[in-house]
Amino acid sequence: MAKPRVKAPSSVKKGQVFEVKCLVSHKMESGQRKDRKTGEPIPRMIINRFVATFNGKEVFSADWHPAISANPYMAFYMKAEESGDLELTWIDDKGEKITAKKSITVG
Amino acid sequence: MTEPRNPAACSRRRFIVAAGAAALAGFSGIRVAHADQAMVDEAMMKLIGDRKPGDGTMIKLDLPEIAENGNTVPLKFEVESPMTGDDYVKSVHVFAEGNPRPDVASFHFTPASGKAAASTRMRLAKTQNVVAVAEMSDGKVYMAKKEVKVTIGGCGG
Numbered sequence: 551m552a553k554p555r556v557k558a559p560s561s562v563k564k565g566q567v568f569e570v571k572c573l574v575s576h577k578m579e580s581g582q583r584k585d586r587k588t589g590e591p592i593p594r595m596i597i598n599r600f601v602a603t604f605n606g607k608e609v610f611s612a613d614w615h616p617a618i619s620a621n622p623y624m625a626f627y628m629k630a631e632e633s634g635d636l637e638l639t640w641i642d643d644k645g646e647k648i649t650a651k652k653s654i655t656v657g
Numbered sequence: 658m659t660e661p662r663n664p665a666a667c668s669r670r671r672f673i674v675a676a677g678a679a680a681l682a683g684f685s686g687i688r689v690a691h692a693d694q695a696m697v698d699e700a701m702m703k704l705i706g707d708r709k710p711g712d713g714t715m716i717k718l719d720l721p722e723i724a725e726n727g728n729t730v731p732l733k734f735e736v737e738s739p740m741t742g743d744d745y746v747k748s749v750h751v752f753a754e755g756n757p758r759p760d761v762a763s764f765h766f767t768p769a770s771g772k773a774a775a776s777t778r779m780r781l782a783k784t785q786n787v788v789a790v791a792e793m794s795d796g797k798v799y800m801a802k803k804e805v806k807v808t809i810g811g812c813g814g
Contacts (some may be wrong), residue, residue: 567771615760619778631772
């Protein structure tokens with residue numbers, strides 16, 4: 551798995567609302583396509599859940615369906631009252647997880 | 658065309674032929690049926706129950722009027738809300754009325770989100786309405802809708 555790309559400020563003011571953008575490589579196979587040669591359906595294999603926590607507490611999450619594009623991009627907002635770690639987790643249909651972490655300092 | 662096909666594929670093939678060659682224009686691969694209103698209602702029912710959504714004037718749904726590539730259509734929204742502990746947007750559910758399956762995504766917010774806004778990219782199989790339903794912390798639901806014209810459909814949205 552390729553490393554996810556995360557863009558978030560490394561330092562923010564207390565209570566300031568800021569944007570977090572992230573991108574992860576995944577084919578997001580919808581389960582709707584068929585193999586052109588055999589006619590067999592290609593099994594669904596997508597990331598169905600995305601969770602963002604800050605210091606262990608959920609700030610934002612999403613449930614994704616096959617209509618989310620390949621290499622899913624997600625941008626959301628959050629605010630922080632104290633310095634800590636932003637942890638992002640992507641979970642696929644097999645339960646496999648991709649994670650990313652970013653420290654954010656509240657000044 | 659000589660390789661054996663299973664009966665399901667055969668009947669689908671016949672259906673497509675019957676539906677006319679026009680339906681095939683612009684598509685490679687095998688087409689699938691699109692959602693009908695019943696499927697949209699059912700998908701919505703699963704998430705918000707039988708609550709009747711109000712007019713979503715506070716939902717700003719930012720979608721292109723024309724999407725050239727249905728495989729990656731930018732979806733952006735913002736719901737006006739104070740986002741405090743006792744008054745915030747809990748979730749926003751997005752549906753695509755003309756996709757094989759209407760569910761697109763559900764986004765869940767907390768007061769620590771600060772702002773009930775998000776953006777991502779989605780697949781749209783054809784020109785259709787995209788619906789956003791916002792669920793507030795007090796249980797009220799609101800709905801906004803916008804049409805997106807799709808030039809090249811995203812296969813298997």
